[in-house]
Amino acid sequence: MLIKNALIENSEKPQDLRIENGVFTDIGKLEQQENEEVLDLNEQLLLPPFIESHVHLDTCLTAGDPCWNMSGTLFEGIECWSKRKEKLNPEDIRERVNKVVRMYAANGIQAIRTHVDVTDPKLMALKTILELKEELKDVMDLQIVAFPQEGILSYPNGKQLLIDAVKMGVDAVGAIPHFEFTREYSVESLNFALQLAADENKLVDVHCDEIDDEASRGLETVAVRALELGLYDKVTASHTTAMHSYNNAYVLRLMRLLKMSRINFVANPLVNTHLQGRIDTYPKRRGLTRVKELLAEGINVSFGHDDIFDPWYPMGNGSLRDVVFMGLHVGQMMGYEEIMNSYKLITYNAAKTLHIADHYGIEINKPASFIVLDAKNYYDALVKDAAVLYSYKNGKKIVANSPSKQNVLF
Ligand code: FE2
Secondary structure (H helix, E strand, O other): OEEEEEEEOOOOOOEEEEEEOOEEEEEEOOOOOOOOOEEEEEEEEEEOOEEEEEEOOOOOOOOOOOOOOOOOOHHHHHHHHHHHHOOOOHHHHHHHHHHHHHHHHHOOEEEEEEEEEOOOOOOHHHHHHHHHHHHOOOOOEEEEEEEOOOOOOOOOOHHHHHHHHHHOOOOEEOOOHHHOOOHHHHHHHHHHHHHHHHHHOOEEEEEEOOOOOOOOOHHHHHHHHHHHOOOHHHEEEEEOHHHHOOOHHHHHHHHHHHHHHOOEEEEOHHHHHHHOOOOOOOOOOOOOOOHHHHHHOOOOEEEOOEOOOEOOEOOOOOOHHHHHHHHHHHOOOOOHHHHHHHHHHHOHHHHHHHOOHHHOOOOOOOEOOEEEEOOOOHHHHHHHOOOEEEEEEOOEEEEEOOOOOOOOOO
């Protein structure tokens, strides 16, 4: 198959791409071969597929059931979810996850890292989502984090549940240090989770310091364990919103360790703008971690949705465009190049976080997975909320949308 006239990753010059057996075999100015199928993009934007680097598929589409989170805090969200968990059954999980995966696919996402709550003695959601991972693999790559929502040391049998989850075949080990009962538990939970990951050769993704408490310092423990255990970029710190509130002298010291540790960061601009700063009067903190400063230090940061219509976030549609749009505003990253290159936050940077970068990107000999947007470049796509016209995965078309057209009759 030949793709003609693609504007690859903001390039101004159209190029052609040849796909054979699901792989890019040539990129440049190419001639159609005999009987070759052609798709002419007429100078539309072609990007590597979007990647969701942080979401909770098991909780999606449950907002208001059985209660709405009226305070808008993380902690009331956890209380609401604790009640909803009692009603979980495999059919309920299957129906919601299938629906959300299709919402994501329609928006050009081809890989998702999902956290799955393992503070459940039956591990029901985990079992079901492991099955769905296999069933959906041709259309969506699911990466699963064993996420101890109610703590490792602060939940009955929490350590054993995490071990059981790892043995069932998750990709990554999680932790939630800011939710543990004490600072000592917080540190011990991280030591336990990262050692478990090292022993079992798993990735790590910690819900780290998702709180406005400047004394919440799980991050330094995550980074030092990543360094000392040699896990490095297999480790990700998600949220790190307390870093927003750290004093600058501490951050200066911390940055050295973060760079040495080579860990990844995931920020979730929609959800943390909504959840954080809730106990502030005025001024109200924005709640987003220090994205701009981390990127300036060469540290990998990606953006995630986190929640879609659940106890922590009453909106969301599976479009990472909204995530990037909000993140650029709240993080004050609105310079021309910052806007133009912001697709990297949900493509290449996210691929690094998921540890799939070796098989990702628009390059010869890599899988022919890509998306086409109804726009000339990513700046244009962001501003006009451009439709994802096509999504191809390993050379196979999995999504075809119509361009959104407005007909103003004057
Ligand atoms: Fe999360």
